[in-house]
Amino acid sequence: MGNFSTAVFIRNEKQMTKEEFAEEFCKSMEKRGYKRGTEKSGSSYVLVFSENSDWVTLKRKAYGSDRYAVMEDSGWFSEGLQTACVSISLVDSDFATLELYTRSKVQTDFSVLGDASGYLGDREQPLGVRKYWEPFLKEGFTWEQFQNVLTGSYTFAEDGLDEMAPYLGMDMGCMGSDELSSGGDESNTIVLYFRKAARTPSLNTVFKQVFGEGLKEQGFVKIKGKQPYLVRMVGDEIIHVITCMDEWCGDRGFKEFIIYASVATVYRKKIDLTVKPEDIEFQFESLSSFYSKNSTAEDYDNEYRMKLYSFRYKEDDGQSLQSAMEQALEESIKFIIPVLDQAVTLPDSCLKFFRKFNLTNFYRPEYDVEQQTFSYTAYEDGLLLIHMKNQGHFQNGIPQAIADPLKVMESRLCSRPEIYEKTMAELKRRKEENQETLRSYGLEL
Numbered sequence: 001m002g003n004f005s006t007a008v009f010i011r012n013e014k015q016m017t018k019e020e021f022a023e024e025f026c027k028s029m030e031k032r033g034y035k036r037g038t039e040k041s042g043s044s045y046v047l048v049f050s051e052n053s054d055w056v057t058l059k060r061k062a063y064g065s066d067r068y069a070v071m072e073d074s075g076w077f078s079e080g081l082q083t084a085c086v087s088i089s090l091v092d093s094d095f096a097t098l099e100l101y102t103r104s105k106v107q108t109d110f111s112v113l114g115d116a117s118g119y120l121g122d123r124e125q126p127l128g129v130r131k132y133w134e135p136f137l138k139e140g141f142t143w144e145q146f147q148n149v150l151t152g153s154y155t156f157a158e159d160g161l162d163e164m165a166p167y168l169g170m171d172m173g174c175m176g177s178d179e180l181s182s183g184g185d186e187s188n189t190i191v192l193y194f195r196k197a198a199r200t201p202s203l204n205t206v207f208k209q210v211f212g213e214g215l216k217e218q219g220f221v222k223i224k225g226k227q228p229y230l231v232r233m234v235g236d237e238i239i240h241v242i243t244c245m246d247e248w249c250g251d252r253g254f255k256e257f258i259i260y261a262s263v264a265t266v267y268r269k270k271i272d273l274t275v276k277p278e279d280i281e282f283q284f285e286s287l288s289s290f291y292s293k294n295s296t297a298e299d300y301d302n303e304y305r306m307k308l309y310s311f312r313y314k315e316d317d318g319q320s321l322q323s324a325m326e327q328a329l330e331e332s333i334k335f336i337i338p339v340l341d342q343a344v345t346l347p348d349s350c351l352k353f354f355r356k357f358n359l360t361n362f363y364r365p366e367y368d369v370e371q372q373t374f375s376y377t378a379y380e381d382g383l384l385l386i387h388m389k390n391q392g393h394f395q396n397g398i399p400q401a402i403a404d405p406l407k408v409m410e411s412r413l414c415s416r417p418e419i420y421e422k423t424m425a426e427l428k429r430r431k432e433e434n435q436e437t438l439r440s441y442g443l444e445l
Helices: 018-031 067-080 130-136 143-150 157-168 203-214 277-283 287-293 302-309 318-335 337-342 348-357 383-390 400-413 417-440
Strands: 004-011 034-036 043-049 055-059 084-091 095-102 109-114 189-196 229-234 238-247 254-265 311-314
Touching: 004 067, 018 034, 018 043, 018 067, 018 189, 067 084, 067 095, 084 157, 095 130, 095 157, 109 130, 109 143, 109 157, 130 143, 143 157, 203 229, 203 238, 203 254, 203 318, 238 277, 254 277, 254 287, 254 318, 254 348, 287 302, 287 318, 287 348, 311 318, 318 337, 337 348
Parallel strands: none
Antiparallel strands: 004 055, 004 084, 034 189, 043 055, 043 189, 084 095, 095 109, 229 238, 238 254, 254 311
């Protein structure tokens, strides 16, 4: 196609004043990642308000050379301001295109005013879909009349736009050129300048910064890699892990996250902290769970527990995310750290932790004689019991909560010498392999 002259028309559905509309426009730009600037430090957005008009004309220099900017702005302001937007482009004064967006970033409809046959070839000229355009026609104008305007014969397409303008309640005064002016009364023009705001830090980044610094004295360190894990080693066998992950939020403009923590040992089948926390969520307990499982009936407050489950912050607002993370840290120090501080010995305190928070760690392991392997999931620490029994930790009595699982494991894994030897070899292999993995994360054992 040829040269463009383009404007985006934003429907002033709520009949806001110039000041009110400009304020909502600025809020939408902030959500988009832009802040108010000056003529020297930002790009200009010109809003042209015509008296008794249902539409506000938006002009930018970028529209003259960047069709993507037109489409992006139309979709963005339609969805961001929850209104309709129409981008109108003149093509060499031969014809004009009309692109309609209705509360969505996805184009709703497309139509052409004037004769575009020289550009469309054999393709049928789009004239719009009635159900999309008719709701915007001003009183006294019909759909058939609107169609006649679109198909009219014009020496200059600008004349057709002037004829169409009353049908929609638009002002075409600034469509004739790319100059960023109102084409008339400058008192009805507001020029706003915006610059790209600093990139909002990610949830993972803020978690590592806030929790990494806040738990440094407790011995937690940020591991190598992009995943949000803080790890504390207790000796060379016990691992304490704290992480965070996104949580679904039903309120528009907000996001939420959850804090999780857990205890593991080097005797589980595999330790892998390169995966996203969401992929191994079942291995962790939430902050709210730490609160509820360590509260007495007298102290328990369900409303408070719900507040601890997830933390909310404004979308694309770094300060809001920072504040929410600092609050999460404060609550974690209060309810998670004291529990982890007690899980520091094998077998006693770690087994107490597993008994309270994750009994699935003691699922009974199965040994596949044909495959000569232990066929159960990677996160279970069940073989730890055999290791502890072998070291003599249970000679003076076995806690009832683990007596039955241990008895079953002994009968399955210790009754035959060759399987018992494989069991002990497997425990040794796991410890060495998991310790090597932990060292690769930058941890000192």
